[in-house]
Amino acid sequence: MVALRAATSCLPHELERQRLLAASMRIGMMGMCAVTPLGAFWLVQLGSPWWACLWAAATCTSALLSKPLAIRVLRARSAQEALTAERIYAFKMLLSGGLWGGLALWPGASELDLLALGILQFLILIVSCVSLAASRHAFPLLLTSIVLPLTLRLLISPPAALPLISAGLVIAALVLAVGHFMLYRTVRRVVLRRQQRDSLAREQEALFHAASEGILLVREACIVKCNWQGAAMLGSSPEQIIGTTIGEWLHESTSWPHYLEDMRASFSLNERFGCIARLRKRDGECFFAELSANPLDADDLAAGVVLVTTDISVRLANEAALRSSEQRFRRLLSLSSDWYWEQDAEFRFTQLRGARMDDPFNTFAHTVGKLRWELDIVGVDEQRWATHRATLEAHLPFNDFTYQLRTRKGELRWLSVTGHPVHDEAGHFCGYHGIGTDITENIRQQERYHHLAHHDTLTGLPNRRLLMDRLDQSTALAKRNLRRVAVMLLDLDNFKVINDTDGHSTGDRVLVAVAERLRGAIREADTLSRLGGDEFVVLLPAIESIADAEQVASKITATLTQSLDIGGSTYVLGVSVGIAIYPDHTAMPDKLLSLADAAMYQAKQGGGNQYRLAQLNDQGQLPL
Structure with a gap:
């Protein structure tokens, strides 16, 4: 019907x-x-x-x-x-x-x-x-x-x-x-x-009230529109909220002007405003809410601000409970493992159990009856094996004995094992039992963190930290071999124009292309580093004369003068290069970069797209 x-x-x-x-x-x-x-x-x-x-x-x-x-x-x-x-x-x-x-x-x-x-x-x-x-x-x-x-x-x-x-x-x-x-x-x-206009208005009104978050339209501190979820969050109805001031529902009624100032600062940067505020319900009960704001007119907040509110009291309470229980469960979590193992009095495996007995752990299926050092283990030298055996023979516990095990598929996995001795009721030694954990991903993550800490995220080039480490090594080696080390600081000419006209994403693509060009202009033994922005550093660890550095600088300026095709657009760049030589200009490695920087600015002031050698004044100091 x-x-x-x-x-x-x-x-x-x-x-x-x-x-x-x-x-x-x-x-x-x-x-x-x-x-x-x-x-x-x-x-x-x-x-x-x-x-x-x-x-x-x-x-x-x-x-x-x-x-x-x-x-x-x-x-x-x-x-x-x-x-x-x-x-x-x-x-x-x-x-x-x-x-x-x-x-x-x-x-x-x-x-x-x-x-x-x-x-x-x-x-x-x-x-x-x-x-x-x-x-x-x-x-x-x-x-x-x-x-x-x-x-x-x-x-x-x-x-x-x-x-x-x-x-x-x-x-x-x-x-x-x-x-x-x-x-x-x-x-x-x-x-x-x-009818279409009326239908669209009804649909928008339905969507407005069906939103899972509370939505308020505030105009000159007065609430002119409120959906059902926002009213329920404040313990009232939309009719009772519309016409009231926003200060009536804030824990601190005078804080709204401060929020407006923060909104203006965010909107001026084309950013969305968000914060955590304490609101008050109609019955006086207070709760925490996450607020985000969008202006009807970013230049005139008096035209209205749309506030989206989400009650996060339960989430904050859960996070507080989780933090309070974290310390309580820390010891229990430290005992968690991927598998459980047992050895007899001769240190041979007698049992292996655990939920993760798939690859690579099913490699252990044929290890029952074998000693640990009889497995296909790599990464442990004879001294570590001797120390481990001495610990076992002394029937002492051991923690985090790490090694690499080759699986049946030929893959190397990092494992960490912890064991404790087992004695019978009479006190006689019966063997060991313990837990094992696959820490391969942790090791890889540490390697990734190490790479991120020493390399530029955009170009993958060494950053300042890795550059200074290699500079110290190069100068120490050059001192022993009576060689020279050259540091060249490169700054792209007119690169700011690309960012301002075509955007930072295009500028990043140009920097990546420049890095590839520079890699092709130097030797594999040389180091190319990015300090940030459009500044690069080339480290020549072993050169015979200053002319060798000048030859590389000329090659670099000629290479970067060639046009770049990025996203259908053609860019012609120049580069200003400053060169500092160890030990001719200074014997202090950390001062070479400052000398090269000063020389680069001289090249840029000279019109750019050229290189300059560092110059010291009569007192052996950098010129102003």
Whole structure:
């Protein structure tokens, strides 16, 4: 039954058209009743008063039938029911038009009388063309029923000007028919667009109230809109919250101006504002909420700010409980492992158990009865094995004995084992039992952290920390071998223009391409490092003369002068290079970078795309 009613229910835009149709029915009823006396007077003028009364009664009765039909259209529960009422109304208009059109066939009517009647009928049709714009069939039937009798009268008793009158009649009928059709389509289109806007507004309102977070629209510290979730969060209803100030719901009622200042600072940087605030419910209970804000106009917060609130009291309580229990479970978690093992008094494996006995751990399936050092273990030298055996023979516990085990697939896994001696009731040594853990991922993670700590995240080049370490090693080796070390500091010319015009993402791609170019311009033994931004450092660990460094600098400037194709755009860069030589310019490794930096600025001040050697003043200091 529900499915049938849903299938036959009226669409929203059809309901709107039905309301317009019902209104036009009432207007048409009043208009027809108002014009009926004119038709009756026309009959009286022809000497038929009784027929005039009878005709007026029939016409008014037909007009009054519009009211129950209008009520039926408004109360229609389905599209079919409304369509039936509209068809009945169209048939009624056919009868009403027939009453008016039949007057054209009245015997004894002169051409002048017919002219007056035609003008009156034409006025009725013009008014009906507009008032019946909501109905597709009512006006065409009315037009046909009025024009057809008049056409027959012209054919039966043609006047002298029949061709002209006929042409005018046809043209007038066509104009009215076309005009009504255009009005009908316009009404349908306007109603449909209005309904679409109303439907969109209802959908947005439904989404607004269906949001799982509380949403408040605050304008000049006053709450002008609130969804159901936000009201429930504050222990109230939307009607009770709308119109109040935001300060009434803050734990500190005077803190809203401070929030506004923080919002302005965030919005000025094109960032979203977020914070944790303490709110107060209607009954006075306070809770913590996570607030995020979006402005309607970032330049004018008085236009309104949309606040999205989430109650995080439970989450904060859970986090506090977790922190309090973390210390309590720390010892238990430290005993967790991937497997459990046992050895006999001769240190041979007797049992291996655990949930993770798949690869690589099923490698242990054939190790029962073997000693640990009989397994395919790597990474443990003889001294460590000797120390481990001494610990076992002394029946002492051991912790975190790490080694690498090769699985049946040939993969090396890092393992860590901890063991404790086992004694029987008489105190005799029975063997060992302990736990083992696969720490391969931990080792790999440490290696990744080590790499991140010593390399640039964008280009993968060594960073300042690794550069200084290699610089110390290179200068120490050069001191023993009486060689030179060159440090070249590179700064790209006009790189800031790329960031400002094409964005930082394009600038990052350019830096990666520059790093690749620089790698190809130096030897494998040399070190290329990125200090940050568009600054690079080239370390030449062993050169014979200063001319060798100048040759590399010339190669670098020539390489970077060549155009770069990035994302369909071509960029031509230059580079300013500063060179400092150990020990010619200084014997202190940490001072080489400062000398190269000063020389680079001299190259940049000289127009860029060139290199300069470091220069010291008479006191052996860097020039200002």
